[in-house]
Amino acid sequence: MIFDRKKLDDNALIAIYKKLLYPRVIEEKMLVLLRQGRIGKWFSGIGQEAIAVGATLAMQPDEYILPMHRNLGVFTTRNVPFSRLLGQWQGKASGYTKGRDRSFHFGSQEHKIIGMISHLGPQMALADGIALADVLSGQKKATLVFTGEGGTSEGDFHEALNIAAVWNLPVIFLVENNGYALSTPTNEQYRAKKLIDKALGYGIEGRQLNGNNILEVYYAISEIAANIRQRPRPVLVECMTFRIRGHEEASGTKYVPPELISEWQDRDPIAKFENFLIAEEILRPEWIPYLRNEFLKEIDPAIDKVMLEKDIRPNLFTEINDVYKPFARPSFKLSPTSKVIRYIDAIREGLMQAMTKHEKLVIMGQDIAEYGGVFKVTENFIDLFGKERVRNTPLCESGVIGAAMGLSLNGYKALVEMQFADFVSSGFTQLVNNLAKTHYRWGQNVDVVIRMPTGAGTAGGPFHSQSNEAWFTKTPGLKVVYPAFPADAKGLLMSAIADPNPVMYFEHKYLYRNLTGEVPDGELYIEIGKARVVKKGTQATIVAYGYAVHWALEYLASHPDKSIEVIDLRSLQPWDSQTVIASVKKTGRVMVVHEDTLTGGFGAEVAAVIAENCFKDLEAPVMRCASLDTPVPMDKGLENQFLGKARLEKAMEKLLNY
Structure with missing residues (x-):
């Protein structure tokens, strides 16, 4: 040598x-x-x-x-x-x-x-x-x-x-x-x-x-x-x-x-x-x-x-509170003006305002630059913010999510667009083992948002239609939001970007151009973890999120004689159990509705919490209405049969007549 x-x-x-x-x-x-x-x-x-x-x-x-x-x-x-x-x-x-x-x-x-x-x-x-x-x-x-x-x-x-x-x-x-x-x-x-x-x-x-x-x-x-x-x-x-x-050392070298x-x-x-x-x-x-x-x-x-140092004395408060970096919703002045826009335009507007506010926010994804993304959410963004901050990526979800975490470690904010929520499985380790656990492990925040175009209704088949939010709601350290209305889409996205913790932002593809709503013009921050009572009622409660909220509203529109309270969870991790419990204690009956498959869906968690906290107040069993336990089929007729919406009428009849 x-x-x-x-x-x-x-x-x-x-x-x-x-x-x-x-x-x-x-x-x-x-x-x-x-x-x-x-x-x-x-x-x-x-x-x-x-x-x-x-x-x-x-x-x-x-x-x-x-x-x-x-x-x-x-x-x-x-x-x-x-x-x-x-x-x-x-x-x-x-x-x-x-x-x-x-x-x-x-x-x-x-x-x-x-x-x-x-x-x-x-x-x-x-x-x-x-x-x-x-x-x-x-x-x-x-x-x-x-x-x-x-x-x-x-x-x-x-x-x-x-x-x-x-x-x-x-x-x-x-x-x-x-x-x-x-x-x-x-x-x-x-x-x-x-x-x-x-x-x-x-x-x-x-x-x-x-x-x-x-x-x-x-x-x-x-x-x-x-x-x-x-x-x-x-x-x-x-x-x-x-x-x-x-x-x-236990392995040896034999x-x-x-x-x-x-x-x-x-x-x-x-x-x-x-x-x-x-x-x-x-x-x-x-x-x-x-x-x-x-x-x-x-x-x-x-x-x-x-x-000689003493062993760590376990403390429940410390353990639970160290999972996330503390974050309070930013203070803002609600704009006195608003406009009626589509769900997709609300997402675009929230992202645009966040890019303007946070100079160190970088967005990344497949085809998001010149092409504007497959759903055109970021169309013309490179003209506004430059290609350095609006970055096309190679087709590699794990690498891109990891790079987003690296940006955060070095003082930036990062937002990654999954082309479809289904493809996030290719980046699973980075999300559930790296991003999610870092603050709990050594106090380092991970300032990353993952946009997740999700859901069925567009005949996309098994690999472009999954509702996979439950993959992440069980992972401590990740926040999960799922807006059902344009104003919430904008407000939750801006909150997710402001939040220093990793946030999974689910956005329903079917709602992009099929739903409009009034959205404030200026900055808007919806509190993560806070549900909204969309409609008050006394006979029963429907707890839903995402597209399923609109299933509930369609059901009520066809049954004007029913007094049903509808709660839109908006956030799934953390989720607002207090609002749900208070409603169920009032109505005595509850249907938990979601687009995901029935078994293991997030609705099971909601149902369990209701059963634990409202047992004496219930006049009927806690019921769920969700999609079939099959992959999402492509054929429109099969897809309609798959979705829980097809069974909501009978499910509500069973609940109300119990």
């Missing part, structure tokens, strides 16, 4: 050596604690320190790094206090996640580090969004994101590289090729001779490095970062190294040929660098135990202190 010091003086080389040695000393101590039973789990990066340390030293302190669970050197080189790291690993209150997550599953804006989640791959798209924010704000910065050779098999790898290439984003995608993804060797992971060969497919540069040579890593990443700061573009870097220990471990132990990055420094008469052998001991003088007292 050849070390080229170039212009580094002796003091700089010793400083690099200390940065390299420190995470090794910590890891060796952790392995002792593991054998003693004082810690429960450990993911070892021993033998790979040169990559994390060298790459981190090459980045500027205010540039983001997105590491993995073997990159302790990123954290130590960025001077994250060891006591806080240990508190994190031990689930103590002194850690970064208040005992809610483990390992390096956290971030620190102070240190410009964004940690991973266990689903390998999603962090790469976050790097895209972070880099995009820097480009939009004119910052000449680079972003560094780590993954492993196993992670390159994930779709997120492809999507993130493709987005970065198309948008010329200054991201360094660093692959630590350490031989094994848990126990799967590289020859069972990919067929390319080199992983950097994949760079050709994205039209970007690829560079392979000796990951055990800290100077080679440091100089290469320094050079790449300096270059892409001036000429933004992504670069794929493959660092060859080896995982000496198991995936985690699946690795012993001679392979021996071969790579001889290439140990610390031992090799020590030998170079000694040969150059920069480091004396007797200094090494002294330096290790100096680190232990810091590490040992911190261990004693953290181990």
Whole structure:
């Protein structure tokens, strides 16, 4: 192994050596604690320190790094206090996640580090969004994101590289090729001779490095970062190294040929660098135990202190209130003027006013720029706000949602349009595991809205008509809104964009051009989580949302003799149970109506809450009317039969005559 010091003086080389040695000393101590039973789990990066340390030293302190669970050197080189790291690993209150997550599953804006989640791959798209924010704000910065050779098999790898290439984003995608993804060797992971060969497919540069040579890593990443700061573009870097220990310590290494471990132990990055420094008469052998001991003088007292910290005392109020970042509806003056417009125009108007108000709001989606989106909601938006803020995206929902989160992490607001709500399944992990859980885990808000053109009635068939709101109402950390009227469509959209939490905004396609209503001209903010009594009544209550509200109103129009109270939930997470309970206590009968399929639909949650809180007030069982438990058919006759509207008349007759 050849070390080229170039212009580094002796003091700089010793400083690099200390940065390299420190995470090794910590890891060796952790392995002792593991054998003693004082810690429960450990993911070892021993033998790979040169990559994390060298790459981190090459980045500027205010540039983001997105590491993995073997990159302790990123954290130590960025001077994250060891006591806080240990508190994190031990689930103590002194850690970064208040005992809610483990390992390096956290971030620190102070240190410009964004940690991973266990689903390998999603962090790469976050790097895209972070880099995009820097480009939009004119910052000449680079972003560094780590993954492993196993992670390159994930779709997120492809999507993130493709987005970065198309948008010329200054991201360094660093692959630590350490031989094994848990126990799967590289020859069972990919067929390319080199992983950097994949760079050709994205039209970007690829560079392979000796990951055990800290100077080679440091100089290469320094050079790449300096270059892409001036000429933004992504670069794929493959660092060859080896995982000496198991995936985690309990896994062991029996699946690795012993001679392979021996071969790579001889290439140990610390031992090799020590030998170079000694040969150059920069480091004396007797200094090494002294330096290790100096680190232990810091590490040992911190261990004693953290181990004595009391376990976290569970608090229901704290747990529930940390799921979302606190948010109050913005104050605004209701415009004295209004106009009658279509549902789709109300959405367009709300989005336009939000884009004007929030200069750091970026909207993204397939075909939303020149084409204006498949439903023309954003038609002419690029003329008003420019193509930098109204961005066509490649066809990759996971990557785009991840990029939206990255924008938020770096100070922007993001709105993503799903072409159809059905397609959101391709971005499911980002939504339910990344966006939804981030504030609860480490207090970082995620300022992202996902627009969801949803619902049946247009003969769109199984993949363009689903009502999939229940996929998300059960996920803590996501807010879900579903307007039924034009004014609510505008007001809930503006509230969703103002809200610093991730919001799923469902908009019914059939209502786009088939429903009009009076909408105030100026800013309008409808409180998320507040239902509306659309029509008062005394005989029974219908609880509905979205298109189903209009089914209820059509039923009442054909039965003017009935006194039925209609409640439009408007928000499904959080939802206004108090208004529903008060109505049911008054009327004694209730029908919960929604377009989604019956089994597992959100109406089941509403029905359960009513049963728990209004049992003594009920004069009939809580009833539901929803769509058939089948996929949505395309044929118009079959679709009409599928929808719950076809059964509402008989359902209400049964309820009222019970």
